[in-house]
Structures are given as C-alpha cells and as structure tokens.
Amino acid sequence: MKENVLCVKGIKKSFGGVHALKGVDLTIKKGEIHCLAGENGCGKSTIIKVISGFYKPDGGTIEIDGKEYANLNTAEAISAGIQVIYQDFSIFPNLTVMENLAFNQVLAEKKKFVNKKEYRKIAEEAVRKINFNVDLDARVESLSVADKQLIAISRALLHNAKLIIMDEPTTALTSKEVKRLFAIINELKKEGITILFVSHKLDEVFEISDSITILRSGENVHSCPIQEMNEEKFTYYMTGRNFDAVPEKEKISFEERKSMLKTENLSAPGFENISFDLHEGEVLGIVGQLGSGRTELSLALSGMLKPFAGSIFLEGKEVRLNSVSEAQKCGIALVPEDRLTEGLFLPQPIYKNISVTCLDALAKMAGVLKEDDEKTLSQSWVDDIGVATKDHTLPVSTLSGGNQQKVVLARCLATKPKVLILNGPTVGVDIGAKYDIHKLLRGLAKNGMAVLVVSDDVAEVSALCDRAIIMKAGKFAGELKGEELNNENLYKVTA
C-alpha cells in the first residue's frame, strides 16, 4: 500500500460570497502522476493556492506526508516539499538563468549577501537534475517558452520537492516541446517525485497521468485511476452535459464545387510555394508546428503580410490583398492567433467588440453611429452563437477564454464573409466552448462558407476538417483527406 503524499478533505473557500470551493477532497499517492482536470473557473487554481499555502481555507483539513497542517503558509508548504510551477513560471526575465535558479533558494535561506560562486553551484546542480543544457549567463527573456519552463522545473527540484504542481504546463508549448516535457515528468516520477498535473487537454491527460480528479464548479465530481476513465466520461464529468458527437463531416467530394479561395505558388517571408484550393462548404485544415509558416500563411491570406511571389484567387478572380480592409471587402475574415493581443479590445464592452467590424455599415448619414444599432446587432450575435454573458455591455475581459473566442468569431461573421480563416480557433478554450465552436464551424460550412482552420492541434484538425494540408519549415509537406485524415497519420507527417 502506497502512502499518500497529500490528502486534503472538505476544503472550502469563498471570496466575498462567491463559493469557489465547496468542500473539495483530493488525495494523491506517493510517486504517481495525478491529473487535476476541470473547465475554466471550476476552482482548480484556488485549490492549488490552498495547497501551496497562498490562501487560507475557510474549512477542511490539509495533510501533507501524513502530517496535518492547521494553518499552512507558503513557507511551510515549501519546506514540506510542495512546489508550484505557475503558468507564468514565476521567473525574472531580466535576470540571468543562473540568478533565476539560485535566487529563491538564497532568499529562502535568509542570506543577506550574494556569492556568485554559490549561485553558480546551485544553478549547475539544478540544471544537472534534468540534464538541461542551457547557457547559465543568458538573460532569461531571450529564451523560448519551453526553456523558461524547464528553468522553473529545475528550480522547483532544488527545494527537495516531493510534490510538484504544474498549472497547465503545456499551454504555450509546441507538440515537440510537450514530448520533451513528458519525458522529464516521467523521469521525475522514476525518482519518486509526485506530480500534480493540472490540465484540461484530453489527450495529454490520458497520455501522462496515473489517476485523475475532476472538479466542476468547486466540487469533486469524480476521482479514479486513469484506466477507468474514457473520453466520453471525461467530457461528461468536466462539463456536466452530454455531447452529441460533432456533426459528421460531409462525405462528399468538394472538388466539383466552386473554388472560393485558391493560391498558386504563394510565397512570403516565412513560407514558400504554397498552393491549395478551398472549395465552397469545405473545411480545410492547415497543420504545422510553430515556425512552420502556418501563421504567416494566414496573415498573407488576410492582407497583413505581403507575398513576394505567387497569386491568390478569390472565386476564380485574382486578387491583391494589400491591407486587412481590402481582404474584408473581398469577403475574407480572420480570427487571429492571439485573441488577447490581436483580436479583442479587452476593457471595452462586448457589444462594441462585436460591432467594430461593421461600423461603416451601421453608420448613418455623415458617419454618425447610433449605439442602439450596435447593441441590436451585437445582441443578435450573442444569442446566435451562445456567448454566455448576462449583459453584453460588460467588458470582454469579464468573459472566459471560450466566450471571448466566440466574441471574436461573432465579429468576423458579422462582416458576412465568404471565406473564414481561423488561426488556432480553440487555443485556451475549455471543452464545452470548443465543442460549441466546432459545431458552429461545421454549421457554417454546411451553409456554404469556406473555412480555413490553421492549427497545430492535430486532434482538432482531424475531427473538424474535410481535408488537411501539412506545412513544415515553410514548405508544403503533404495532404490528407477522407479516411486518411486521422490523428495517427497527422502525427506521422507533422512530427
């Protein structure tokens, strides 16, 4: 019988009348990889903060390694061997790798002075633990996201960690980097370190974890070894609703249909010689890793990046897209990669975010806008797409990731595009909203819209698209359609 490294029971926590946790139990056995799953806002981050001593719970008990803690604070949690790797990694971008690794430990030892030699020793020890090859004198801001994460992991290991909590560690990683991370996690497991892996990505959860706990709106819904879990149960427990499968793809050939968007040997900085033909009612996937040129391609097709060779045809006619507004006029709409920085006006109300693309159409004489018109337009889209909000005059920043993405979609659709380009349509979106968005996209395609999905999420493309083009290092690397289009084949070609 393995003992438990962590056992919390009946944890309650509320913030000003809002019950974030309503009695959560979590038991983690020593040496296992335990997954904590749940949709956004289910209380995952709150329970992590309780375990790490950041929040004091209103009720319940915390037992670490068999010892009960009545008033757990952060210092106690750390000395008990609990380490949290936050999504932002808690690093100092302006300092060197060496200092980042050593700083927290030296600070925790309450030392007053800096000893560079000691720093280097600590740092070297830290990176050796996971065989991480990095220039210790480099500034952390110049490193990739994956390397920053490895710094956070190796730093966590310094503190004789028994339980490492990783808060959605794979969000910003490419699939190659995720593989490397998983290898390291398994390595840690062999050394007897327990991992609490927080995620809502289905395939990752099944790949890495030994057992799983699912939370929903502040309550435990289910805990079991991973073998007893399957995809259907997982989505059911996560969302509390049963999904009918995403509408079946049309099993027809699109080649006969009218060509909506066609490129011939299109080349721009980042990719070259890309040719494809997107037909009416078709959902075409462009799959590739970060740096494969997929993002650049989507930018070129929406007028944000100037191609230096090749041509773009829209409904058979050659077009030159010099700006976003020209692309919009041609009927091309883009859902950008990062909705927070490229898509939304976060502090602005939802309805303004939706109406912004149609201001010209809404404007009356002499360009005067009536707010009521904007609101009517927005309300109809909010209802149509199902943005979960009480009031569309609230700022967009109050919405969850999935609903924010729906707002971006609504705004694009409000321009009545003929071709819809989506770059990473469900990045940072929970399962429920992901399902809604997929369903919506299939519906749009059925009504004749041509949809181009640019993504590195292989599972998404194979579930959603009729056909997929694979890009690698800026070049065309293959095409899959019909029965061939499945996860295994896609993995094979993209990796």
Add this chain to the structure above:
Amino acid sequence: MDKKIKKVVKQTEFYILCIIIVFAVIIQIRSGQFFTSNNLMDLVRSMIVPGIYALCALLSFVSTGADVSFPLIAALSAYIAVLAGNTWSLGVVPVFLIAVITGCLIGCINGFFIVRYRFNSLIVTLGTSSICSGILFGAFEAGRTELPEKLYALSKVNIATVKNESSGLGSALPGTFIIMIVLYAAAYFILNYTMVGRSVYALGGDEISAERAGINVKKVRFGVYVVNGGIAAIAGLCYAMMSYFYMPNEYAGAEMLVIAAVILGGTRMSGGIGTLKGCLLGTFLLTMVSNSLILFGISVYWEKVVVGAIIIIGTAISAMQAQRASNPFAVRRKKEA
C-alpha cells in the same frame, strides 16, 4: 574569449562608449582642445551632480518607474540643511545629516503614495516636485544663501588642480568628486552583492514572481524612494558646495537630462534592467556634448538640438535592442529553422 567579446559588443554600454570616442575624436580634430588636462577635468567636474542624480533615476526605473522629483528634493533639503547650518553654525557632518534626513522624509511621501495606493510614480513624483518647489519659494522665500562657514571652507578644498600650459587655463577637481565615487561604490556593492540590491532588480523584472519568491515587494519599493530622497539631498548639497553658494533657482529642470542620460546608458524604462556603468557613460556623454560644443563654436541653441538628437538616436538603439532581446519568437524561429 570570443563569447565574452560578443557579449560586450551586444551591450548598450559598448555603443555609448563608441559614440563617446567618436565625439571626442571629432572635437579634438576640430578644436584641438578636447584631450587637454583642463577640459577633461572640467568634464568630470560638471558630471558630478548629474552623476549622483543618475543614481536616483536608475534606482527608480529599475524597480518601478520614473522618478522626476529628485532635483526639487535636492533643492528643498539642501536649503533646509543650509539654513539650519547657518542658524546654529553647525559642522559639515550635521549639515549633511539634516539634508539626508529631510530628503528621506520627502522620499517617504513619494513611497507612501506609490506603494500604498499603487499610484503611477511619475504622477506622484511630479506632485511632490511641485509641492517642494512651492514650499521652497513660498514658505521659505528662499533666495541666494551663503553656506555655513565650515561647509564653505570644505567646498574650497580641491583634491587636484591642473593647468593647461599652452592656454594658461586651469581647472580643479572639487572634493565632491569623492562623494560621488563613494556613492557609486556603495551602490555597486549593494546592487550587485546584496540580496536587497538583487531584490530591486527582481522586483523590476516581475513583481508577482518577486512576491512569490518571498520578497517584501512593498518594503523594497518604499525603500527605493526613501533612499532616492537621501541621495538627491546629497546631490543638492554637492551642487551648492560646487557653486560656493546655495542658489535655489538652479535646481529645477535637471531631471530631463539625467533621465535621458540614464536611458541612454541602457536602463530600460519598463524596469529590471540598468547598470551603474551605463549611468556613468550616459551622463558622461551628455555632459561632454553640452560642454564641448562650445569648443566647436556652435551656439547654445544648436547644442540643445544636438543633445535632443543624441537622446532620440541613443534611446532608439537601446529600445531596439530590448525589443530584440525580449522577443523569444525570433529566437525560437531561428532554432527551428
């Protein structure tokens, strides 16, 4: 070795040094007066006060944000110290102590509003600046004031004098130079070799990470503004010593050039990055330009144009470098290609 050279070349400080050398050579060729002992000493002399101010600007930028109050904190606390010194005929040390304490107290006001209410540091320090100026000219009706006897005697002491044989011009290095050196040495040690100093950088890099690591963010930030007040007060007295009189009207307006010098020296306005070396080089460059253009026979008005141009070009270089450095996407792409 190769790697080390590469690293040096990448630093902003290196570019500033290059610009300094180029300017020096040009001035030397045009006027033949640059590399003369008295000119060089004059340069060092006139960078003492801006150099001390630069410490204030560096500390505030690295930890939080702009501090523009240091010239008026300097003016007010120096005045109070001089006044007290004259009234009770105090020695040098008590006068300096009074100045530093007054400066720190005004710094506390800055720190209190910036830390407690999380107000923007630029706004708060603009406010205290204005209040200090009001108190100085309104309540105290400060005017040109003689220094306390002992302070005056000390200000006449030079640590070195030189005379240019050919032109007959002489120049002296005042004792305040030692104060600057001591302050820089102390700052260098604290910023690089104590956890408090490193906390200042850590805080500027990422406040949340700093808090999670266990740094008392509020205390450090408050401390920075208190220390800034003290340093400014010392600069204020140095300035009075170097002109042998306390002159209240000479203080205001120094902040722009100092901030420009610090930014030029590679300090990042968004926090976390900046070195003392950069501070000194930036201050030296701007002092050199404003002093030496006279040697060209260029009018004072054009001097301002040149200084402005240097600020824009210089800061553009450091801004571009910062952008490149903090763009992991570019690095990643290079790796994967």
